[in-house]
Amino acid sequence: MRLAIVGAGPVGLGTAMLAQSCGHAATIWSPSRSIDSEPHAAMQASGAIEGEFRVTVSADASAVISPAEVVMFAVPANAHRLLIDAVVPHLTSDQVVIVWTQSSLSGLYLAKRLAERGLAAAIAMWSGPLIGGRRTGDRQVRINTIRPVIEVAALPHRAQDRVIESCSRLFAARFAPCGAIDAVLGNVNPVMHLPQVLCNLTRIEHGESWSVLAKTTTSVAHLIEALDEERLLTAAAYGAHLITLSQFLERSFPGLPSAAISEQASVLAQRLQGGAEGPKSQQTRFIDEDVPYGAVPVEALAQIAGISTPAHRSCIDLFELLLRRNLRGENEMLEQLELQRRSKRELISLLVDGWND
Numbered sequence: 642m643r644l645a646i647v648g649a650g651p652v653g654l655g656t657a658m659l660a661q662s663c664g665h666a667a668t669i670w671s672p673s674r675s676i677d678s679e680p681h682a683a684m685q686a687s688g689a690i691e692g693e694f695r696v697t698v699s700a701d702a703s704a705v706i707s708p709a710e711v712v713m714f715a716v717p718a719n720a721h722r723l724l725i726d727a728v729v730p731h732l733t734s735d736q737v738v739i740v741w742t743q744s745s746l747s748g749l750y751l752a753k754r755l756a757e758r759g760l761a762a763a764i765a766m767w768s769g770p771l772i773g774g775r776r777t778g779d780r781q782v783r784i785n786t787i788r789p790v791i792e793v794a795a796l797p798h799r800a801q802d803r804v805i806e807s808c809s810r811l812f813a814a815r816f817a818p819c820g821a822i823d824a825v826l827g828n829v830n831p832v833m834h835l836p837q838v839l840c841n842l843t844r845i846e847h848g849e850s851w852s853v854l855a856k857t858t859t860s861v862a863h864l865i866e867a868l869d870e871e872r873l874l875t876a877a878a879y880g881a882h883l884i885t886l887s888q889f890l891e892r893s894f895p896g897l898p899s900a901a902i903s904e905q906a907s908v909l910a911q912r913l914q915g916g917a918e919g920p921k922s923q924q925t926r927f928i929d930e931d932v933p934y935g936a937v938p939v940e941a942l943a944q945i946a947g948i949s950t951p952a953h954r955s956c957i958d959l960f961e962l963l964l965r966r967n968l969r970g971e972n973e974m975l976e977q978l979e980l981q982r983r984s985k986r987e988l989i990s991l992l993v994d995g996w997n998d
Contacts, residue, residue, distance in 0.1 A: 642811055645670065645709035647724055649698060651776045653715035655784045658686045658694040659772060665811055668697045670705040672716075672724060688774065688784040706731040711807055712738045715770070717926050718745035718934030722974050729754045734761040737807040741767040744828040745934035748821075750974040752796050752996040763800035765808055768792040768819070768827030773893070775917070785913060788893050792819040792827055797995035821992035822879040826872055826942070829886045831935030833857075834927040835956045836864035841919060842963065851919040857906035865902050867952040872939055878946035879989060923964060932960050933971040941975060946985050 642665045646653045649671035657667035684696045699705050706712055706728060716724055721740070725747065732738065732755070740748050748766040755762055771791055774784040793816045795804040801818055808816045819827075837853045840861045844851045857865070869886040876883045884892070890905050891897045894912070897905055920927055936953050943950045961968050980988070991998065 642666070642711060642807075643709045644668070644811060645705045645712045647672065647706075647712065647714045647728060648716035648720075649673070650715065650717075651774045651782050652770050652772060653713075654684055654696065654776075655686065655690070655772045655774045655782045656713065656715055656770070657696050658684060658690055658692075658782070659784075659787065660811060661694050661696075662690060662692075663812060668699060668705045668709070670702050671698050671700060672702070672720075672727065683780060685778070685781045686784060687777070687781070689772070689787045690784050702727060703731050707733075710736060711811060712736055714738070714740045714747075717930045718747060719926075719930050719971070721745055721747040721934075722750065722977075725751050725754055729758060729760075732758075732760060732762050736762045737765055737804055738762050739765045739767060739808070741769050741828070744826060744831065744936075744938045745972065746825060746938050746974060746978060746980075747934075748796050748824070749978060749991060749996070752991075753978065753998070756996040763803050763807075764796040765804040766794045766796055766821060766824035768824050769829070771812060771815075786893055788815070789895070790815055790817055790892055792817050792823055794819050794821040794824040796821055796992065798993045820881055822876060822881040822989065823883060825992065826876045826879075826881065826883060826939065828935055829869070829872075829889050831931040831939070832865055832868045832872060832886050834931045835868065835936055835960075836861045838920065838925070838927045839956060839959060840864070845920050845923060845925070848921040850921070852910055853917050853919045854906045854910035854913065856919065857903060857910075859901075859903045862901060862903035862906070864952065864956075868936075868956070871943065871948070871950040871952055875939060875943040875946060875948050875950070878948050879942070879985065928960065928964070932957060932968045937969050937972055938975060941980050942988075945980065945983065945988060 644660050644667045646657055646669045649669050660667040682696050682698050684694050748764050772784050773786045774782050777783045795801040805816055841856050936957055940950050940953045
């Protein structure tokens with residue numbers, strides 16, 4: 642199959658190499674030109690995938706996207722609106738489009754933009770990216786994990802078989818069908834990252850080297866667990882039943898014990914040689930992405946459903962106070978979707994039938 646990937650970060654590059662290892666052609670559009678556009682750039686993978694790959698990277702969106710059978714967004718949620726608007730003119734109704742970090746509701750925003758063009762492209766809403774990794778050099782990516790199971794929902798729901806078939810052809814039979822609200826609230830990054838950053842903000846301001854996993858102490862884990870409970874309660878109000886963050890980590894990292902979050906974080910820190918390095922600047926996806934595009938939509942969805950979310954509200958309020966930013970106002974997709982005027986029933990209908998407003 643021909644896969645087009647929007648974004649040349651570690652997940653985009655790693656996914657392109659994984660697709661090649663599965664026998665498919667993968668081309669990357671790098672909107673930020675974070676790596677030089679070359680016909681066949683040599684990329685080195687280590688970790689869960691080993692070897693050198695020839696990855697095609699281009700600055701021409703149309704040349705990458707138009708010939709593809711599947712288009713995947715592998716960019717932070719805070720880039721979704723801009724890049725969805727840039728990609729939609731090049732899409733066709735024959736394609737499947739994959740998005741994740743679904744707490745941003747970017748799948749529904751994409752459905753709105755497609756409907757405005759009269760396109761019937763199927764949207765595959767993944768509960769998260771297939772791989773986890775980081776850039777270790779200009780042309781080197783370390784892939785820490787390849788998730789054995791990914792929940793995926795189709796928008797509209799009637800495209801579910803088509804979506805599962807395309808994803809499975811690309812990356813084997815690891816995709817479990819789920820409802821749209823499961824995918825929307827399946828993003829666990831904000832649940833982990835908000836407490837980790839909020840409770841270590843002085844380390845970030847001083848530019849210290851620190852491990853987000855090693856610093857996930859018992860008290861930090863208590864806040865993580867409170868956020869996760871609110872996420873699960875919100876999902877249940879919409880008729881969805883999600884796995885807990887602890888279960889998600891067990892699924893993502895085989896062999897991880899079923900234990901408290903603090904204990905799991907400690908095990909992962911040792912397994913991953915200290916764990917993922919924490920941010921050294923306030924300009925980090927842990928804030929720029931996970932607060933306005935992760936926690937804020939959960940708070941908004943909970944409010945529509947009549948669910949109280951004091952942990953989410955407190956974290957967002959503190960970030961806004963400490964950073965002097967209107968983080969609730971930064972996610973412009975929520976305004977475009979006009980969530981404030983929608984009922985729970987209407988929102989569920991949009992997530993099942995597609996955009997029909």
